[in-house]
Amino acid sequence: MPITGVYFVPSHPNASTALGTITERLRSAFVDEDLTPIGRWALEHKLMRDTPGCLPASANPGQQTSKPRYMQFLSLSHYPHHGFIYTSEPLEKPFHPPNAASPVPPSSAASPGAHPINSPGVVNATPQSTGSNAATPVSPTTDAMRMTSVPPSAYNTLFQHFTYACQPFWCHRLTVAVPNGAVYDMGDFRVRVGDVRQTFPAARVRGTVVEIEWRGPSVIESLPLSDAIPDADSGIDVSFVAIEESDIDAELAATASLIREFWTRLQVDGGRESILVPSLGKEIKDRLASCKRRSAVPAETALENATVQEADPDPYAGADLARQYMEALRFNR
């Protein structure tokens, strides 16, 4: 999974975007590079929001406004086998064993009943009775978002499912797209630029997005894919055993500064940065952990696993880049 950074430069609906400026600055800042696009790229992003949160505050006076919850759908042409879904973590988990942080007393959550979930009101009534705790989220990190990666066919079906069957709690607010972006190779970086156009509810220009991908040496890139088989004869470097999670964090931070330096050279004003977003590198760390576990088992078992390879060798590819786009494109609406 390459390390990336995303910048978004917003623009006024009727003004021209920063795309021309950015392309020109790329040309002038890197005179020794050949600025011919090596390819095209595209993006589509759909934003859904919790339906109650879409109501204007005047529509339901006397009720406290809750924190908005979002569900974001992203597809990228450079990850054609994945659709990304990024969802706010639930505020309450009505069907989970009570934990220490939960405001729900264990007695009520664990109360026996044939189908406790059939009456979420019963479970949720408890925090209300304890006063102002009703709106207190169970999780301390209220902005936590959950990344899910599904095949592209499922991605469209799931979006249709949520718009059809989940209207009381999910409302489609925006669709934006980069229909025709350009890809440039500049030394150790690969740059994708493109204009972001809103296509729903009304067509308008939103701004310009720049994705900067580090293509230099990287510890993270040396990690084998989650289902690769460690084989002593293949000469694959098994030095990942020495890599720690802190090394990954350090590399993410170091590469982020390289990407920032690159962006600074372009001298474009008003860009919103999205690099070190929450949970960045989660999948990489998971993969590292699974590599380490697997390196401890005999090769015989690993070979058995080879016969049941799953279709997608890296189901979480691109999750970090998707996170950065999701954070950059979550327009307030």
Place this chain on the structure above:
Amino acid sequence: MHELLLFASVPVHQRHELLQQLAGLTAMQPRHCLERRLIFKAYRKPGLVTVRTGASQDLQSAELQRLNKMLNGGMYYTQVVGSVSEMDFGGAGAAPPGPDDTAMTDTNDDANAPPADQYDYAHQPWRLEFRDIPEAGTRSAVTARVMSSAALPRGDIVPPMNAWGYSFVTEYVVEGDVFIHNDIVIFLHRVLHYPTTDQEYREPRRQLPVFKDMAPLEKSGSYVLQASITVQDGSNQETMKTASQHLFGLREQLKSAVRLEQADRLSLDTRAK
């Protein structure tokens, strides 16, 4: 997508004969299948949905009306389905398989996870199977309903489902045989319940009990024969009609063995109250 269906009840003593008849009709051997079916229910935070309506002089804006309508829209139960094999059953406390037992399970095991012959929840593939309540007021003698089916990530599916607005209710297992006859999927199946234990399951089981402890929901052990056709564009009356005709054709062909008929609409109600 739409789904058109016909159903028939098959007593347990007739199952073997019917399997042979279906194998002859479809010119294929039955494909045995076992599925875990997790039931999830849509939930929302109570107390946020009482929008002031009516008795008001000011006209609501179109946007507000639309949101209001959405807030009062239907909520549904939905299923998350995962294929398993009989070898996945008997996790905890089961006798280890004999040394000559070399068949593989169809799940994908991580090397650190239990050995390849044990159930591995962390790699269980899932798919979302949504079915709407069958359409009302159709003159046709088939059950027609909106459906969708989408692949989901492997492993623990509860956290993403919670984030999406669904909570886990319960689960069961479906055991059956599938035949394909032109555009019709024929599924002879029955529902199996997990053995009752003292432990109350608030999330999907990580281990599956011994298979012989699974008890059929219908005490006599009878099966349901389900014939279904999936139609991509349900608004196209012509395709829907053709699909119905194909189901009626199958009904005629199987007339001597079983009576395929439309299901009671309310018995297939998936709406969450």
